[in-house]
Amino acid sequence: MADLTTNFIGITSPNPFWLASAPPTDKEYNVRRAFEAGWGGVVWKTLGEEGPPVVNVNGPRYGAIWGADRRLLGLNNIELITDRPLQTNLDEMTRVKKDYPDRALIASLMVPVNEDSWKSILDRVLETGCDGVELNFGCPHGMSERGMGSAVGQVPEYVGQVTEWCKKHSDLPVIVKLTPNITDVRKPAQAAKDGGADAVSLINTINSITSVNLDSFAPEPTIDGKGAHGGYCGPAVKPIALNMVAEIARTPSLAGLPISGIGGITTWRDAAEFMSLGAGNVQVCTAAMTYGFKIVQEMISGLSQFMDEKGFTSTDELVGRAVPNLSDWQHLNLNYVTKARIDQDLCIKCGRCYAACEDTSHQAISMSLDRTFEVIDAECVACNLCVNVCPVENCITMEELAAGTTDPRTGKTVQDDYANWTTHPNNPGTCAAE
Ligand SMILES: Cc1cc2nc3c(=O)[nH]c(=O)nc-3n(C[C@H](O)[C@H](O)[C@H](O)COP(=O)(O)O)c2cc1C
Numbered sequence: 001m002a003d004l005t006t007n008f009i010g011i012t013s014p015n016p017f018w019l020a021s022a023p024p025t026d027k028e029y030n031v032r033r034a035f036e037a038g039w040g041g042v043v044w045k046t047l048g049e050e051g052p053p054v055v056n057v058n059g060p061r062y063g064a065i066w067g068a069d070r071r072l073l074g075l076n077n078i079e080l081i082t083d084r085p086l087q088t089n090l091d092e093m094t095r096v097k098k099d100y101p102d103r104a105l106i107a108s109l110m111v112p113v114n115e116d117s118w119k120s121i122l123d124r125v126l127e128t129g130c131d132g133v134e135l136n137f138g139c140p141h142g143m144s145e146r147g148m149g150s151a152v153g154q155v156p157e158y159v160g161q162v163t164e165w166c167k168k169h170s171d172l173p174v175i176v177k178l179t180p181n182i183t184d185v186r187k188p189a190q191a192a193k194d195g196g197a198d199a200v201s202l203i204n205t206i207n208s209i210t211s212v213n214l215d216s217f218a219p220e221p222t223i224d225g226k227g228a229h230g231g232y233c234g235p236a237v238k239p240i241a242l243n244m245v246a247e248i249a250r251t252p253s254l255a256g257l258p259i260s261g262i263g264g265i266t267t268w269r270d271a272a273e274f275m276s277l278g279a280g281n282v283q284v285c286t287a288a289m290t291y292g293f294k295i296v297q298e299m300i301s302g303l304s305q306f307m308d309e310k311g312f313t314s315t316d317e318l319v320g321r322a323v324p325n326l327s328d329w330q331h332l333n334l335n336y337v338t339k340a341r342i343d344q345d346l347c348i349k350c351g352r353c354y355a356a357c358e359d360t361s362h363q364a365i366s367m368s369l370d371r372t373f374e375v376i377d378a379e380c381v382a383c384n385l386c387v388n389v390c391p392v393e394n395c396i397t398m399e400e401l402a403a404g405t406t407d408p409r410t411g412k413t414v415q416d417d418y419a420n421w422t423t424h425p426n427n428p429g430t431c432a433a434e
């Protein structure tokens with residue numbers, strides 16, 4: 001089995017799977033059980049400043065969306081940072097780190113934006129023996145209204161400033177956790193890097209309202225007839241998180257900034273995708289909340305097996321491997337031509353591909369009286385919609401037309417050279433169009 005030992009900004013863990021700061025890491029009892037189950041590290045539930053702890057609502061704090069099989073796809077929460085006393089958390093962290101020296105233990109922090117507050121919490125946290133700190137600039141509800149969380153993460157100057165303070169007042173590695181509730185995530189990432197951050201982690205949760213109760217006409221979760229926006233996470237946010245991770249990974253001025261990938265990671269495959277797009281390790285919350293701590297065992301065995309199959313001996317060989325293949329639209333090869341192909345042996349004759357293509361795409365699928373569905377190459381633009389709506393995996397695939405053959409739709413010979421929009425004659429910006 002491939003060795004999954006990971007060194008992330010100098011913090012080693014037996015595998016790249018860390019639990020993200022959230023209810024699974026809220027207390028010693030949970031974290032011990034998580035480590036026994038095999039998690040490589042945890043980011044402890046966010047700590048606030050000394051004083052009376054924050055107060056959570058006493059009604060429901062989650063909303064959700066589900067797939068047709070009732071599988072949880074997206075989770076919305078209105079929970080705050082830890083509502084337990086600071087010293088209780090610190091004592092527990094100290095004990096846990098002592099008993100699990102080989103696991104990563106990161107303290108997540110959120111205090112008001114002033115230097116003394118950050119210095120003071122860093123001094124306290126240092127005594128736990130933790131391996132690093134994560135600055136929670138992401139929480140989008142409750143704390144942001146108090147000038148913390150995403151209210152900081154949305155202002156790159158604040159991100160940079162607080163990062164600088166943390167580097168000044170502590171020798172611990174500093175991970176800056178970014179909010180996705182921003183137009184261009186590269187800006188706060190840059191500010192974090194310029195402020196001296198050792199790494200960024202992303203994403204925290206996305207502003208969301210998951211549903212409205214149509215009897216009470218109140219957003220859900222509903223607290224005494226009222227609802228508030230919450231933070232969205234789980235499998236539904238993975239595409240957004242992957243894109244944000246990739247944006248950072250491929251930006252030259254951010255080159256070399258380590259990334260901890262978070263957002264909807266449920267399987268080893270999700271983790272491998274994040275890592276291939278530049279994440280040095282990953283953090284998980286919703287999957288553990290949905291399926292329990294033992295889900296990490298599937299992640300570990302799946303990733304090890306995948307690495308064996310690929311001949312990778314270290315996760316370093318996976319990290320960033322897909323980044324060079326991430327391009328901008330105008331650089332995609334316009335001479336790459338494909339057509340949809342239906343495997344008649346797999347087809348269950350449901351007709352979804354026909355309805356989709358006929359009504360909303362290019363009328364490129366025919367239906368016979370006996371419900372045989374066939375692609376009309378002369379109409380197929382290769383949009384891939386039919387593949388995505390077909391309920392049978394691999395029943396419809398996209399097949400590349402060989403160079404030298406004629407595309408029946410355009411009547412043009414397929415070229416084997418590469419050509420993109422920047423040189424296309426229809427592009428008003430190219431010389432050929434002048
Ligand atoms: C109930 C709940 C509480 C959370 N609390 C925190 C928190 O205290 N600090 C923090 O940085 N992130 C918090 N998060 C965000 C998670 O750490 C993570 O960034 C987010 O859930 C995306 O990962 P996922 O899709 O694997 O859940 C919380 C998430 C949930 C669901």
Ligand code: SF4
Pocket residue numbers: 339340356357361362363364365375376379380381382383384385386387
């Ligand atoms: S790829 Fe698009 S155009 Fe072609 S058959 Fe499928 S849905 Fe129709």
Ligand code: SF4
Pocket residue numbers: 342346347348349350351352353354373389390391392395396
């Ligand atoms: S959607 Fe798939 S299974 Fe259904 S008719 Fe089309 S090819 Fe067959």
